[in-house]
Amino acid sequence: MAIEIEQPRVGLSKVAVSKTHGEDSPYFAGWKAYDENPYHETSNQSGVIQMGLAENQVSFDLLEKYLEEHSEASSWGKGAPGFRENALFQDYHGLKSFRQAMANFMEQIRGGRAKFDPDRIVLTAGATAANELLTFILADPGDALLIPTPYYPGFDRDLRWRTGVNIVPIHCDSSNNFQITPEAMEAAYQSAESMNLKVRGILITNPSNPLGATIQRSALEQILDFAVNKNIHLVSDEIYSGSTFSSSEFISIAEILETRGYKDAERVHIVYSLSKDLGLPGFRVGTIYSYNDQVVTTARRMSSFTLISSQTQHLLACMLSNKEFSENYIKTNRERLSKRYDMIIKGLKKAGIECLKGNAGLFCWMNLSPLLEKPTRESELALWKVILNEVKLNISPGSSCHCSEPGWFRVCFANMSEQTLEIALERIHKFMEQRKRN
């Protein structure tokens, strides 16, 4: 095709040319550096170790074992109807057996302390789609969602880009371990008002990304009260719920609602996905669980734009309905993540680095503020560049998570082998030693 395409004059939409997709942030720049020089145990031992990707690779063997022993999950049985029916199935209600399995899985994760009705589950291609979809439903262009900082960098794109909705941050800081306070929520609300933005909801991530910690019961109660008070929605992104190191430490908003007899439930919506707990981001499995009938109906219709492959629904329905598998998986996965967490915390402590006390997630929230030249964002980015280019570790700077306090970094520990983590810890140790000497 020899035609040279000049700079096209024909116009595109504002959304297409805007930068709201957020991909110019360091969060993504670090990825690029890693892609250009990725660490490999044997073929590239001096490459960049990826510690900026919140993936869970510690429990694949459990999934592989299940698949080996249950070929019916990846095929359609001996009969013809299995394949045809599945290939034709594009009903936006989703496979009933799969919704049932998801509801059960979500209950198991919460130790049975909350019940989920499969008919309230709406399926989407990943939590990315679920969050955007909910935003389309709960807010109009120009409205605002309140989100506690620090938060997942992807929210800037997922919640704002095509929806035209604004994010107003609820500032949290280390003085109280980054917990969300009523004062901070009120301040954010006032800030939105002063900008003439109509607040439609508050979105929390519990367990938190990037903090790696669950939200305490008292805080959840206060957040729900705040939402009721201001008559706004509450979205609880619980995609790391299965990655809490101990089952009892995670309290879902669903449990709070249960204890309140589901009063005020119609403003609450939970987002879940299998990308983190099950380590299956490639399969695109997200869900919205809403206690609001109109939201469920509308979300279901909107999910037409982002349905889950019926082939994948079939596989996961089989897998997650196997109680023996799911119980064992949840337990084992928790133990392994907990062990990994201990390993990295100890390793960092030996290097003289403190982290926020965490109890969940695939990462820890590391405090490097003592190393900053000045307590500024610029100093943080300068330090980040040094760690990326000299220490060859891609970690995520707090500023990319909109943290108001410079010097904090998110460090992932579950997306690599133990050996690779050892190497990363050695590099950090060496780096800290050098700095001490200088």
Add this chain to the structure above:
Amino acid sequence: MLSSKASSNSHGQDSLYFLGWQVYEKNPFHEVENPSGIIQMGLAENQLSFDLVESWLRKNPDAMGLKNKDGESVFRDLALFQDYHGMPAFKNELVEYMAKIRGNKVKFDPNNLVLAAGATSANETLIFCLADPGDAILLPTPSYAGFDRDLKWRTGVEIVPIHCSSSNGFRISMFALEEAYERAQKLNLKVKGVLITNPSNPLGTTMTKDELQSLITFAIDKDIHLISDEVFSGTVFDSPCFISIMEAAMDSNLKRNTDVLSRIHIVYSLSKDLGLPGFRVGMIYSNNQTVVSAATKMSSFGLVSSQTQYLLSYMLANKKFTSNYMKRNQKRLKKRKEMLVSGLKKSGINCLKSNAGLFCWVDMRHLLCSNTFEAETDLWKKILCEVGLNISPGSSFHCSQPGWFRVCFANMNQSTLQVALRRIKDFVERSRFNYQQNMASLSRKLIGNWVRKLSSADSEEQER
């Protein structure tokens, strides 16, 4: 409490297209268990060639079992693969397959292909990229009922119809195009593009090179985009052969205009010819790098499951399979369409001459009691509830003339189609009989009145 999008009706689900579905679901036909149920003829699915895919699956268990050609598990890599650029192997196979469908008269670059969760997602994403809220897209009628939701709902973009009529086989005339553009201007709507479906849904016809080039000239003239939804391109079973917008644009006449390609975008999916709507495999093809870049990022909201990308790239890599599938599938579609057309003809019902698609555009104007949409809806209700066939009324496709219906033929087996044809025949005969009865009683009434008039005139004369 919810956004205006949530409360609006732009999801379009109150239309008859969806209502018919609902009624069908409450009483679905089954050859054995429910032979008097409603036959679904409103769903443009292809169920004619599953056996070919199933046979391939049986011979290739590794593809399903997520193993590579060496029998090693690729599960972990797939589980983690969420790159919005899509699986390179899959995109390579897709562009080859797309080229094959077009008789290899065009070549596609996999870097210009963006994957989406179905054409539904692809169309919406394109609109997000090409138009701002409040802008307009011109769309020829009759058109796929789902566009009301897909193109307008979350994007906030308007659709301005290009009215096509039976007077010229529903072809898009330059006059109709200009008229639609003018109408948009009068409504103060900025037109950003034209979206055509080629082959057409619901017409089942393909466009000629001239028609395509007129559209391209129009798009250049007005400095707008041209989206060609070619989801049915693999269902062309008869001549004339399929000409893609890309082929028309490559023509020497237009080659000098280098920004032609930057305003042309194709949508495709594996839901129609391959019959895999459940797997959610759609795509956008564009030579416009800004569109490709933006659409790629947007695809994050609707990525294709890596498990499915793997299975299908394995399958499409088998060139013997794809050649065999294309050939046999087309033959079966042709045969099935001819069965429907001839069956309807026996009942005195004609179809628009078609060479593609999974449906026929059926002319039932002569069965309407008046040339109105109310009469069309009445007829539709009768056919749904009394005859037990869910066919789609032209009004749900925004057709400007009442009396046309879309009838699908590829989503059922042969015997079910025969049952449907028999029911239509009975219905038409009943209607004719009732009509004759009505005409007979009407004639008797008229004659009676005439006789009475005459006799009273006689008596009047006598009195004078």
